[in-house]
Amino acid sequence: MGAASHAARPRVNRAPGAARRLALALVLLAAALTGCGERRPADPGWWSPAPGEVTDWDWQISEPYDLSARRQMYDLDLFDLAPEGSELRYADGESVAVPAGPLAGRIAELHAREPRPVVICYVDTGAYEHYRPDAHRFPGHERRARDIPNRPSAPAGGSVIGWDTGWEGERWLDLREGARDAFADVIWARLDLAERMGCDGVEPDQNNPRGNDPGFRIPLADQLSWYREVARQAHARGLSVGMKNGHNEPGTAARLVDHFDWALPEECVEFDECGELRPFVEAGKAVFAVDYRGSVASPARACATHRRHGLDGLVKDEPPTGGYRRGCG
Numbered sequence: 001m002g003a004a005s006h007a008a009r010p011r012v013n014r015a016p017g018a019a020r021r022l023a024l025a026l027v028l029l030a031a032a033l034t035g036c037g038e039r040r041p042a043d044p045g046w047w048s049p050a051p052g053e054v055t056d057w058d059w060q061i062s063e064p065y066d067l068s069a070r071r072q073m074y075d076l077d078l079f080d081l082a083p084e085g086s087e088l089r090y091a092d093g094e095s096v097a098v099p100a101g102p103l104a105g106r107i108a109e110l111h112a113r114e115p116r117p118v119v120i121c122y123v124d125t126g127a128y129e130h131y132r133p134d135a136h137r138f139p140g141h142e143r144r145a146r147d148i149p150n151r152p153s154a155p156a157g158g159s160v161i162g163w164d165t166g167w168e169g170e171r172w173l174d175l176r177e178g179a180r181d182a183f184a185d186v187i188w189a190r191l192d193l194a195e196r197m198g199c200d201g202v203e204p205d206q207n208n209p210r211g212n213d214p215g216f217r218i219p220l221a222d223q224l225s226w227y228r229e230v231a232r233q234a235h236a237r238g239l240s241v242g243m244k245n246g247h248n249e250p251g252t253a254a255r256l257v258d259h260f261d262w263a264l265p266e267e268c269v270e271f272d273e274c275g276e277l278r279p280f281v282e283a284g285k286a287v288f289a290v291d292y293r294g295s296v297a298s299p300a301r302a303c304a305t306h307r308r309h310g311l312d313g314l315v316k317d318e319p320p321t322g323g324y325r326r327g328c329g
Helices: 017-033 106-111 184-197 220-236 252-259 274-282 299-308
Strands: 057-060 073-077 086-089 095-098 118-124 127-129 161-164 170-173 201-205 240-244 262-264 290-292 314-316 325-327
Touching (some): 086 184, 118 127, 118 184, 118 240, 184 220, 201 220, 220 240, 220 252, 240 252, 252 274, 274 299, 299 314
Parallel strands (some): 057 073, 073 118, 118 201, 201 240, 240 262, 290 314
Antiparallel strands (some): 086 095, 127 170, 161 170
């Protein structure tokens, strides 16, 4: 895999958080006054890549990490990037200390490179993670993970924690509109942390419980409205935000494309779903597609499918680490 060209510098807003929010508010106000409040501004003030603009990127959310290659964009775990002294802050006055991660300080190091890469911070916004420092903030949390009801038992009354996602220590959240107020502040505190840490954007994961047996009967309308609210909250902090998955529900990309700046679908080749991302490509928004080499017949064929659909694809190991990467550019 040869090094790709970095001639096109990614469009990144480098202003401090308060300035970004002020600029964003003025843009949104102008859009509202002209009757275009539901459309994305032409120049939104955060990173919004076009298809083919990012020719060299990588997604690593599990150790071992390898950031030695000079890429245009890295997508890395928020908590692994957290520097010493990080904390999550809540309106009720509680602050939760966040341990320094294995990549502590790397955002500043990456941003100091020339050309300056974009750093996207991966964060769960639709799942409870028992191993995170804020786990106790979710109704239904138990000190021991095995004490939280799991399939085939129903979730406990008053709990927002559903059944396991398939990843150890991780559970689906109850995304229905009537349940969100019980945990939304925990999620927004994570986005606050991403802004303070200097993330250029976020990859919000696990917002698509439908079809994944979450333990709750979640209407499609509620899933879509949660996606939109996550995007709105990220933009309110001046963060670029991508639509993660959800493309398995036909028509979802078309309904959400105006709210997100890019998309990151998993396994669209494996499940023959790459065509569902066409609304993003047609809207001039990049789709960073990832398939896994253990799940496709051939990484080369997977890349060919990504290219045929206009997607900026990768083939990785699962979970994605720094150990294997095949770019499809």
